[in-house]
Amino acid sequence: MHADHVMGLPGLLASMNLLGRKTPIEIFGPEELESFVRTIWHKTGTHIDFPVIFNVVDSSKPSLLLEMKSYKIEAFPTKHRIPTCGFKIEELKGNWNLKPETKALFNLSYHEINQLKKGESINRRGGVVVDPNKCCIAPVKSRSYVFAADTAFTPKVIDGALNATLLYHEATFMEAEKSIATKTMHSTASDAGRVAREANVERLMIGHFSNRYKVLDGLLEEARTVFENTLLANEGETISIGNYD
Numbered sequence: 001m002h003a004d005h006v007m008g009l010p011g012l013l014a015s016m017n018l019l020g021r022k023t024p025i026e027i028f029g030p031e032e033l034e035s036f037v038r039t040i041w042h043k044t045g046t047h048i049d050f051p052v053i054f055n056v057v058d059s060s061k062p063s064l065l066l067e068m069k070s071y072k073i074e075a076f077p078t079k080h081r082i083p084t085c086g087f088k089i090e091e092l093k094g095n096w097n098l099k100p101e102t103k104a105l106f107n108l109s110y111h112e113i114n115q116l117k118k119g120e121s122i123n124r125r126g127g128v129v130v131d132p133n134k135c136c137i138a139p140v141k142s143r144s145y146v147f148a149a150d151t152a153f154t155p156k157v158i159d160g161a162l163n164a165t166l167l168y169h170e171a172t173f174m175e176a177e178k179s180i181a182t183k184t185m186h187s188t189a190s191d192a193g194r195v196a197r198e199a200n201v202e203r204l205m206i207g208h209f210s211n212r213y214k215v216l217d218g219l220l221e222e223a224r225t226v227f228e229n230t231l232l233a234n235e236g237e238t239i240s241i242g243n244y245d
């Protein structure tokens with residue numbers, strides 16, 4: 001519920017309304033969030049014409065928020081002065097695709113095709129094995145994005161970010177300001193690098209910088225001494241997950 005994380009929400013939703021949104025939207029957050037947003041709308045005479053559904057997240061333990069056909073979203077606890085959580089958006093493994101010649105070559109049944117699509121081998125009578133590694137194209141590695149803002153260093157985030165494709169982690173301070181970081185329960189750039197390294201992520205993006213840093217190079221360098229593949233979160237920039245061209 002800290003201001004820098006929620007003040008934009010009533011306005012963002014009001015902008016969607018002005019742009020003609022009719023589709024319902026699901027919001028996940030702490031219990032106080034709904035009354036906060038609705039109070040702002042009430043006091044400012046803002047009318048929202050699409051359904052806004054608030055879901056309360058229990059930030060004390062990991063939880064599954066949403067599971068769709070191709071992806072799922074989970075929340076995990078972070079460590080701050082008030083209840084906070086991070087989020088993981090993860091692709092679910094896709095199907096294996098049959099090579100064009102496979103179906104005719106093995107005279108596959110409907111059941112066998114489904115087995116191969118799941119990546120399972122078919123063991124036929126007489127010892128014939130149909131191996132998906134040979135007659136199918138493997139699904140692309142599932143990608144994931146993990147978001148952790150407003151947190152001190154904690155193993156809970158390492159657990160939440162395990163093997164992520166891209167981890168966004170706050171780096172409010174540098175090691176030189178470690179005492180302020182500890183007091184305010186924020187992370188240093190070095191802490192963020194350590195989480196990335198220990199969680200074995202592919203790439204780290206740091207952000208949520210204190211406005212004392214007019215130039216951000218020092219934060220980037222500090223994180224990179226711990227975890228090389230780090231970049232700065234620049235406002236307005238688009239980052240592709242798992243595609244670094």
Ligand SMILES: [Zn+2]
Pocket residue numbers: 002004005149150208
């Ligand atoms: Zn914050």
